Amino acid sequence: SQTIHQWPATLVQPVGSPLSLECTVEGTSNPNLYWYRQAAGRGLQLLFYSVGIGQISSEVPQNLSASRPQDRQFILSSKKLLLSDSGFYLCAWSSLAGVYEQYFGPGTRLTVT
Amino acid sequence: QKEVEQNSGPLSVPEGAIASLNCTYSDRGSQSFFWYRQYSGKSPELIMSIYSNGDKEDGRFTAQLNKASQYVSLLIRDSQPSDSATYLCAVETNFGNEKLTFGTGTRLTIIP
Numbered sequence: 759s760q761t762i763h764q765w766p767a768t769l770v771q772p773v774g775s776p777l778s779l780e781c782t783v784e785g786t787s788n789p790n791l792y793w794y795r796q797a798a799g800r801g802l803q804l805l806f807y808s809v810g811i812g813q814i815s816s817e818v819p820q821n822l823s824a825s826r827p828q829d830r831q832f833i834l835s836s837k838k839l840l841l842s843d844s845g846f847y848l849c850a851w852s853s854l855a856g857v858y859e860q861y862f863g864p865g866t867r868l869t870v871t
Numbered sequence: 872q873k874e875v876e877q878n879s880g881p882l883s884v885p886e887g888a889i890a891s892l893n894c895t896y897s898d899r900g901s902q903s904f905f906w907y908r909q910y911s912g913k914s915p916e917l918i919m920s921i922y923s924n925g926d927k928e929d930g931r932f933t934a935q936l937n938k939a940s941q942y943v944s945l946l947i948r949d950s951q952p953s954d955s956a957t958y959l960c961a962v963e964t965n966f967g968n969e970k971l972t973f974g975t976g977t978r979l980t981i982i983p
Contacts, residue, residue: 790969801975802915802959809969848914858903858963860971862914 760785764849764863772871777822777836779866781849784830789851791832792860793824796846808832844870874898875962877974886983890947894960894974897941903963904936904943908956909976915959919945950981 761784771777783789793805804817806824814824821840825833832849846867850860876895884890892906903922907915921927921934921943933946943962947954957976964972 792970802973804970807970846914852969858969858971859905859917859920860961861917862907865914867912 760851760861762849762851762861762863764847764866766866767864768867768869770869770871771839773841774838777834777839777843777868779834779847779849779868781832781834781863782830783851786830786851786853788829789853791826792850792852793832793834794848794850794862796848798845802848806834839870841870844868874964874972875960875974877958877960877977879975880978881980882977883980883982884950886950886952886981888950890950890954890979890981892945892947892958892960892977892979894943894945894962895941896943896960896962896964896972898962898964899938899941901938901962901964904934905961905971906932906934906943906945907959907961907973909959910956947979952981952983955979955981 763782790809792807794802795805796802806816808814808826811826822836846865848865849863852860874897906919908918909915919932919934921936924936924938927934931948935944957978959976960974961971
């Protein structure tokens with residue numbers, strides 16, 4: 759069965775510090791991968807998605823970036839965090855076969871102070 | 872106009888009653904529709920998917936889709952306190968791009 763991991767689970771970072779969040783998927787090959795952010799009391803905002811290694815599409819211009827160095831690894835980064843970057847960061851995967859069902863990882867709760 | 876709209880709630884339903892959650896979408900070309908459950912502080916969990924007009928039942932959950940009216944709903948029968956959560960409606964709105972657009976969710980509280 760497929761499993762998706764995210765770490766760390768929680769993170770408190772000062773404004774201006776760098777960020778690196780990691781997501782890995784087990785039990786599937788060539789998944790589509792997604793990064794979402796959920797701000798307090800708000801809906802899910804798609805940040806990035808990837809259909810393959812090195813292929814990243816950005817949905818919202820911001821100070822975040824994403825990379826996919828391996829088939830089942832997706833990384834979200836920032837060089838300098840802003841207060842507005844606080845939120846619940848969720849990684850999700852779906853299969854490539856035209857099925858749109860997405861499955862979420864446990865998430866990382868980021869607080870920027 | 873928002874692409875996917877849900878009543879934010881909160882929706883309060885007595886234990887054992889039927890909870891009805893509604894969602895409308897704007898893209899007439901959408902073909903795939905999903906309901907996710909999100910407990911407080913947790914990540915969303917996929918509970919239902921529906922692709923064709925009509926009803927789809929899975930245990931106590933029934934998803935209903937009406938593409939002509941651009942409307943999808945989720946019914947929860949015999950509501951339990953453990954059903955208290957936020958329910959997110961998601962719609963495929965960019966056919967071929969494999970992306971979902973989520974509503975902001977409806978918070979459901981089951982009253983014992």
